Amino acid sequence: MSTSVTVTIDDRQIKARAGEKLLWVALENGIYIPHLCAIKEESRPNASCRLCFVEIEGVDRPVTSCTRPIEEGMVVKTRSLRVDRLVKTAFELILSDHNLKCRECPANRNCVLQAIAKERRIKLRYDRFKPIVREFALDDSPAEFAFDRSRCVLCGKCIRADREEAKIGAIGFARRGINRVVTTFKDLPLAESICTECMLCVDVCPVGALYYKKSQRQKKGNPLDYPGNKSSG
Amino acid sequence: MQLLKDEKEQILACVAEVLKSNSKNREDLIPILQKIQAIIGYLPELAMAKIAEGLHVPAADVYGLATFYNQFRLNPPGKHQVKVCLGTACYMVGGTIVLESFERRMEIREGETSPDRLYSLERVACVGCCTMAPVAVVDEVVEGKVTPTRVDGIMLALNEANNQNAEKQKPEQDGGKA
Amino acid sequence: MSATDPRKIYTKLLAESKEKAGSRQDKPQILIGTATCGIAAGALQVRDDFIREIKEKGLEADVIEVGCMGHCYAEPLAVIAKPGFPPICYGHLDEGLVHRLVEDFLVGDDPSYEYALAALERNDVFPIFEDFPRGAYEKKLILENCGFIDALNIDSYLALExxxxxxxxxxxxxxxxxxxxxxxxxxxxxxxxxxxxxxxxxxxxxxxxxxxxxxxxxxxxxxxxxxxxxxxxxxxxxxxxxxxxxxxxxxxxxxxxxxxxxxxxxxxxxxxxxxxxxxxxxxxxxxxxxxxxxxxxxxxxxxxxxxxxxxxxxxxxxxxxxxxxxxxxxxxxxxxxxxxxxxxxxxxxxxxxxxxxxxxxxKGIGTPESPGTAVFSLVGKIVNTGLVEVPMGTTLRQLIYDVGGGLPNGREFKAVQIGGPSGGCLPEAELDVPIDFDSLHDAGAIMGSGGLVVMDQDDCMVAVARYFLDFTQHESCGKCTFCRLGTRHMLDILTDITKGKGDRDTLDLLEELAEDVRDGSLCNLGRTAPNPVLTTLKYFHDEYRAHIEEGRCPALSCRDLILYYIDPPRCSKLCNVCVGSCPTEAIFTREDGLKEIDQEKCVKCDNCRKACPPEYSAVVKLSPPVLPSDKERKAK
The missing domain is CATH 3.40.50.11540 (NADH-ubiquinone oxidoreductase 51kDa subunit)
Structure with a gap:
């Protein structure tokens, strides 16, 4: 039996299993912390989106809550000047590399970026940073879905679905730095790759990068849907 | 890129050979790719697919790895490879000018191979010969204190070597010991 | 723990190696520095020259390849150890000098001191490296054997215990x-x-x-x-x-x-x-x-x-x-x-x-908090380029001026970059900072892995910051947001500044972003990537402002903000060196015999300026990039 500890998040005392990551403890107790790449089941968090910063008393700088196991007596603030500044910059950086034509996007009104923007009151437009211009060809080769890389935020959830759930291995990360992409072997269109078009990846995509071509079909999972989330819907 | 039939066979034989001498662990992936490239000169798609099969890793992962690391090339290199060092010391004394001079003379950009496959041009982060800056590595030979004029000289020598159609006979950098 | 006493086997190994080393000492040995840098300077040719000359003279001598002696400024290097003489180090070797050394020193008994750098063992006739000013500061621990033992022969290492x-x-x-x-x-x-x-x-x-x-x-x-x-x-x-x-x-x-x-x-x-x-x-x-x-x-x-x-x-x-x-x-x-x-x-x-x-x-070497030595590769605008090892606590000033011999040709010190892409640029005022992990960190640089690049008035600090960001951006793995996108935007902003684009807000944004990348990145590479930007913004703010406010690069280095110009009063008319040096045929002879640069064709490669004989020095760089004739026209 695992021991439980008490932590204070935004002045609320919360009991949870020791060692549990702060992000999930907060979310499960209805306290929102922005996040894109976190997957609860992963033992080693990806920690790549850099949106889930919080302040912990006694720690000299904001830390990512997805990587931080809770400890007895931990006092956490999900908002502070420093946290808000980092989250805003990270979010704006992500936007600068994201196709912001929301009205044309199938995930419009069902997009994590929109939810975060609303919650943190950050405008969904290119502001401090100029958009990074590049050409991505739309991959609409699969029968029922398509992949628009101009909307991809590199959270890696589709790759996990492909590997851990579908057990295929059709997609993965390739290249480096600013050119990092989710792609197939040799950059083949999905339909020409070993992809079985099971569409598990489509359901986990938190934005409109992987989407169903027929607009009446909705993603199974609502990216904002987790216990206690009051801002969803 | 279309492969000729014998090229295909050569690649398959090479991969089979390299796979035989390794443990088929995922840990051997990078050493295997290095060996293949050392033999074939680049990583053909066919080789990557076969390696993925042999090691039981997704081909997408082999591709991801090959496109991540600087060392790996997915296309055949030119007959003559020029690497221009852009380490700090070289940059400070005109490394970019050297790179541009090669680009001008080879009529290709950095990272490309000329259409006739005679030349390929790369930039490298540092070859550790900072005291000879600016440095270019021409077919494994380190050239120090390179100027645009020296670039012309190097290109002239390479062109001449090509014209004589002589087989590659560069002095080996690591020649025998005394 | 030991099954048998390891000393037994070792004593035997040691004796064997000493015997081999001893038998070698009966005849002259020529140690040639053939590390990568030595080879780049022509050390393999020097090796072959020695072997050939020795053979021609029918001498008995061993030519041994060793590593890097650290005196890279004098490559190619060799040490000649002839029985009866102290081992002597020679630099700047070429075929002629090799011939002479074999003739005079190996055949004859004249060590040709005029070509020697230093002896390696104390003696009555010739100074050793420690006798030079830099010897007072240098302390070789881990570099002690570098360049003096045969790396490919374990006996060479064993013989020194x-x-x-x-x-x-x-x-x-x-x-x-x-x-x-x-x-x-x-x-x-x-x-x-x-x-x-x-x-x-x-x-x-x-x-x-x-x-x-x-x-x-x-x-x-x-x-x-x-x-x-x-x-x-x-x-x-x-x-x-x-x-x-x-x-x-x-x-x-x-x-x-x-x-x-x-x-x-x-x-x-x-x-x-x-x-x-x-x-x-x-x-x-x-x-x-x-x-x-x-x-x-x-x-x-x-x-x-x-x-x-x-x-x-x-x-x-x-x-x-x-x-x-x-x-x-x-x-x-x-x-x-x-x-x-x-x-x-x-x-x-x-x-x-x-x-x-x-x-x-x-612990007796260095400082209490950072014991031991620090190893640096000294490069850039410094006389004694090469590898040096000094006790921690030595100041940057001592390292650059006393060990490194200062800047060549009377050039003026501007900044020293320490720690590579993760480090920072420090100005003259910070040169008395002692070299240790904590002091360098406090100054905004880091010890890093030990690259030290000296810069002078011709080096633009904005361009240097841009260079390092270009590097980190290029090498970013792309995993986390701050490093993947943050370094890219920092690079874009810096590129704009080197073109004279931007305003005060641009500099503020650059600083804010640099701080956020430092605080928000996943790994240490991302967290330290902003250091070159933050230190240059701190210590060389005016230089940034000159770029965006005046469209001027004070170091005459940013190519979008300079042009090349042949000053008519200085041009000799009769010499054609610049014309021949131009790789793009941008230089032509005017009807009055003066040379002129076609600005459309000029690629600003600096070749003509280097080629122009020093007695004329007619090719000059101008920043902002306005020709004197245009300036006059504007003034009217």
Whole structure:
């Protein structure tokens, strides 16, 4: 039996299993912390989106809550000047590399970026940073879905679905730095790759990068849907 | 890129050979790719697919790895490879000018191979010969204190070597010991 | 612990090696510095010249290749050791000089002192390196043997009592090794300065029967080549250090992670591993004891980020070299998920010396918080380029002016860049900062892995910051938002500034973003990437402003803000050197005989300015890029 500890998040005392990551403890107790790449089941968090910063008393700088196991007596603030500044910059950086034509996007009104923007009151437009211009060809080769890389935020959830759930291995990360992409072997269109078009990846995509071509079909999972989330819907 | 039939066979034989001498662990992936490239000169798609099969890793992962690391090339290199060092010391004394001079003379950009496959041009982060800056590595030979004029000289020598159609006979950098 | 006394076997090995070394000393030896840099300067040709000349004269002499002596400014270098004379070092060798040395010194008995740099042993006739001003500051510990022993021959290392530290350790308990390293306060030389002993202890306590020792030789900092030199010149020192570490933490297997761009280092280390194994110094039952440890080389495939510990481990496991969030630390959960000690080449190199001479000896060198020495590769606008080793606590000013000989040709010091892409640029006012982990950090730079680049008035600080950001942006693994996108935007802003675009808000945004990338990135590479920007913004703010407010590059370096101009009063008319030097045929002769540059064709390669004879110096750079004629027109 695992021991439980008490932590204070935004002045609320919360009991949870020791060692549990702060992000999930907060979310499960209805306290929102922005996040894109976190997957609860992963033992080693990806920690790549850099949106889930919080302040912990006694720690000299904001830390990512997805990587931080809770400890007895931990006092956490999900908002502070420093946290808000980092989250805003990270979010704006992500936007600068994201196709912001929301009205044309199938995930419009069902997009994590929109939810975060609303919650943190950050405008969904290119502001401090100029958009990074590049050409991505739309991959609409699969029968029922398509992949628009101009909307991809590199959270890696589709790759996990492909590997851990579908057990295929059709997609993965390739290249480096600013050119990092989710792609197939040799950059083949999905339909020409070993992809079985099971569409598990489509359901986990938190934005409109992987989407169903027929607009009446909705993603199974609502990216904002987790216990206690009051801002969803 | 279309492969000729014998090229295909050569690649398959090479991969089979390299796979035989390794443990088929995922840990051997990078050493295997290095060996293949050392033999074939680049990583053909066919080789990557076969390696993925042999090691039981997704081909997408082999591709991801090959496109991540600087060392790996997915296309055949030119007959003559020029690497221009852009380490700090070289940059400070005109490394970019050297790179541009090669680009001008080879009529290709950095990272490309000329259409006739005679030349390929790369930039490298540092070859550790900072005291000879600016440095270019021409077919494994380190050239120090390179100027645009020296670039012309190097290109002239390479062109001449090509014209004589002589087989590659560069002095080996690591020649025998005394 | 020992099954048999390791001293027995070692005594035999030592005697053998000394005998071989002794037999060599009967005839002259010529040691040639053929590390990568020496070869680039023509050392292999010099080697062949010596061999040919010696053969022609029918002499008995050994030509031996050694590593880097550190005096790179005088490459190619050789040491001639002739019985009856002190060993003497000669620099700037070429075919003529080789001929002369063989003729006069080997055939005759005239050491040709006029061409000698220094002797290596104290004598009555010629000064040794320590007698020169720099000798007062230099202290060679881990570089001591570099360039003086045959890296490809283990006997060369053994004859100097190499591996003796290992023997001493094997007689004692492993705990003793750990204790000495802890007491010595050896701090990791990879850059951050984390105490090696603590790391080893965590690893030991994490326990298990599978523990790994990895040497990080993925030296990717542009402008740094210390690790390469040590591996090429004295590989056994590092190997012995790794074996000692393995003994202390109970590891059976170790790896040297060497970048593939260092083929010569790979080769030398492989030979060294094979020879050590053959002598029973590596492998199972080392020196007859129950302690077993073996080493293997892993060649890095070229990714700067793999210098980061977790990324390095990922790449060894056949994955993309992406850093992971920590904890867990590698010492708890590293390679194959097992406790792993990962230290830099230099860190391991100190270990045998500390074991041999004691922790107190080590602590007597350097500063209390940063004991020992620091190794730097001095490059850029400095007279004595090369490798130097000085005690921690030496000031930057001493290092640059006394050891490095200052700037060449009366050039004016502007900044020194320390620590590569993770480090910073410090101005004249900061030169009295002592070199140690903490002082450099406080000044905004870092010790880094030891690259030190001196810059003068011709080097633009904005361009330097842009250069490093271009590097980090290019080498970013792309995993986390701040590094992938933040460095890209910083680079874009800096590129704009070098073109004169921007305003005060631009500089504010650059600073804000740099701070956020520093605070928000996943790994240390991202967190330190803004250092070159933050330090130049802090110390050279005016230079940034000149670019955006006046469209002027004070260093006359940013090519969008300068033009090349041939000053008519200075042009000789009769000389055509500039015309011939131009790679794009941009220079033409006017009807009045003066040369002029076609600005449309000019690529600003600087060739004509270098070519123009110094007595004219007619080619000048102008910034802002306005021709005098246009300026006059505007004024009207």
């Amino acid at each position: 190499g591996y003796n530290a290992l023997v001493e350790a094997l007689i004692q308990e492993p705990a003793w090794v750990l204790e000495e390293i802890k007491v010595a306060n050896l701090r990791g030389r990879g850059g951050a300065g984390f105490p090696a002993g603590l790391k080893w202890e965590v690893c030991l306590k994490s326990g298990g029967d599978e523990i790994y020792v990895i040497c990080n030789a993925d030296e990717g900092d542009p402008g740094a080549f210390m690790d390469r030199s040590i591996l090429e010149s004295d590989p056994h020192l590092v190997i012995e250090g790794m074996i000692l570490c393995a003994y202390a933490v109970g590891a059976k297997k170790g790896y040297l992670y060497i970048r593939a761009e260092y083929p010569r280092a790979v080769k030398h280390v492989q030979v060294a591993i094979d020879q050590a194994r053959e002598k029973g110094l590596l492998g199972s039952s080392i020196l007859g004891t129950t302690f077993s440890f073996d080493l293997e080389i892993f060649q890095g495939a070229g990714a700067f980020v793999c210098g980061e510990a977790t990324a390095l481990v990922n790449s060894m496991e056949g994955k993309i070299g992406l850093p992971e969030s920590r904890p867990p630390r590698l010492a708890q959960q590293g390679f194959r998920g097992k406790p792993t000690v990962l230290n830099n080449v230099k860190t391991f190199a100190y270990v045998p010396l500390i074991m041999k001479r004691g922790a107190d000896w080590f």
